[in-house]
Amino acid sequence: MSEQAISNRQPNILVQFLELTKPRVNALIVFTAIIGMMLAFPVGVPWDLPLMLTATVGIALVAGAAAAFNCLVEQQIDQKMARTRARPTVAGSISTLQVLLLAGVVGGAGLMVLYRYVNPLTMWLTLGTFVGYAVIYTVILKPATPQNIVIGGASGAMPPVLGWAAMTGVVDPQALLLFLIIFAWTPPHFWALALYRKNEYAKAGVPMLPVTHGDAFTKLHLLLYTFLLAASTLLPFAVGMSGWIYLVTVLLLNARFIFFALKLHRQYSDTLARKTFGFSILYLSILFAALLVDHYAPLVLK
Numbered sequence: 001m002s003e004q005a006i007s008n009r010q011p012n013i014l015v016q017f018l019e020l021t022k023p024r025v026n027a028l029i030v031f032t033a034i035i036g037m038m039l040a041f042p043v044g045v046p047w048d049l050p051l052m053l054t055a056t057v058g059i060a061l062v063a064g065a066a067a068a069f070n071c072l073v074e075q076q077i078d079q080k081m082a083r084t085r086a087r088p089t090v091a092g093s094i095s096t097l098q099v100l101l102l103a104g105v106v107g108g109a110g111l112m113v114l115y116r117y118v119n120p121l122t123m124w125l126t127l128g129t130f131v132g133y134a135v136i137y138t139v140i141l142k143p144a145t146p147q148n149i150v151i152g153g154a155s156g157a158m159p160p161v162l163g164w165a166a167m168t169g170v171v172d173p174q175a176l177l178l179f180l181i182i183f184a185w186t187p188p189h190f191w192a193l194a195l196y197r198k199n200e201y202a203k204a205g206v207p208m209l210p211v212t213h214g215d216a217f218t219k220l221h222l223l224l225y226t227f228l229l230a231a232s233t234l235l236p237f238a239v240g241m242s243g244w245i246y247l248v249t250v251l252l253l254n255a256r257f258i259f260f261a262l263k264l265h266r267q268y269s270d271t272l273a274r275k276t277f278g279f280s281i282l283y284l285s286i287l288f289a290a291l292l293v294d295h296y297a298p299l300v301l302k
Contacts, residue, residue: 016088017102020071021064028281029159033059035288036163036178043298048167054117055166059159061110062126065103069134072099074142080204081197114166122166129158143205146212149194153186160288174241178291181236184229185284188261191222192277196270219265226261230254233287242294249290253283 011019037052071078071089078084088094107130115123137152145151157179164175194201194208195218201208210218233250236242260276 011088011093013094013098014102016094017068017099019088020068020094020099021106022067022071023064026060026063026067028285029063029156030056030060031285032178032182032288033159033163033166035292036160036175037167038163038292039160039174039178039295040164040167040172043296051118051167054113055122055163058110058114058118058122059126059162059166061106061113062130063110063159065107065110066130066134068099068103068106070138072096072103073134073138077204077206081200083197118166119169121169121171122162125158125162125165125171129155129162132158143207146207146209148207149190149209150187153183156186157182173239174236177235177239177241178288180232181229181287182284184225184232185280187225188222188229188257189277189280189284191218191225192260192264192273192280194218195222195264195268196273196277215268219268223261223265226257230258236291242291243297244294245297246290246294249294250287253287257283 034052034056037055038047041047071084071087074084075089078087079090084090089096089099111123111127114126132155133152137148137155141148141152160178160182161171161175164178165171191209194210195215198208198210198215202211209221233254234247237247237250256279257276260272260279264272264276
């Protein structure tokens with residue numbers, strides 16, 4: 001077979017770069033940002049759909065660029081992890097320069113869109129989120145401390161704040177409550193993953209909590225943070241931001257998450273840790289959907 005034929009069978013550079021932007025992970029980021037946008041509008045006030053679409057595009061572009069930069073920095077780690085060793089940066093089918101150029105163009109375009117067509121505050125907050133994730137978390141925290149997920153979780157908790165700021169031009173207390181929920185959700189979510197991927201993290205030299213402090217310590221802290229998460233999720237109802245639809249939903253979700261955390265603490269298995277990790281993603285998605293349904297329920301019920 002000729003070199004040209006072999007080359008033609010390799011994925012396009014843009015397709016490879018798209019894979020590095022972690023579309024499935026960023027789908028949850030964009031989802032929570034959009035919920036933040038929708039919740040920013042008082043009931044009865046029509047959505048500004050062009051502004052929402054523009055903000056969504058800008059946030060998604062910067063999030064994708066941050067994910068690609070993360071893959072570039074973590075090439076050595078990714079090649080030792082089963083779930084990441086097939087990434088183009090590990091295979092060498094896309095060069096460092098190509099990733100940097102594409103990430104720069106995509107991220108720069110996203111920031112330009114936010115600054116020019118949304119508002120400067122959203123652009124600066126999004127830039128800060130990029131630096132927090134791509135630099136502070138990926139470069140500094142992740143290889144240095146088992147608290148990487150706890151501290152670095154601040155970046156992952158920003159999307160609903162970005163969405164809120166995009167619509168209002170300010171960061172209201174309600175937006176900070178959305179931030180707090182995701183911030184509290186991040187440790188139990190990632191520690192469930194870290195528990196059943198412990199050997200891979202150890203091999204890669206990443207000081208995740210199960211590697212540095214053992215399974216028992218991690219399971220205890222996962223349980224404690226799940227209780228903290230449950231308490232945090234009650235705050236929207238407590239301050240009048242949401243009503244009974246949200247409260248009932250979140251009580252059921254919390255009961256299920258606490259059940260998983262308690263069972264992990266008492267009868268650990270990798271299978272259960274995988275189920276807990278999978279449920280945590282569903283948990284956050286349903287919780288934010290419930291916030292939205294509850295917010296607009298008066299329009300349907302009146």
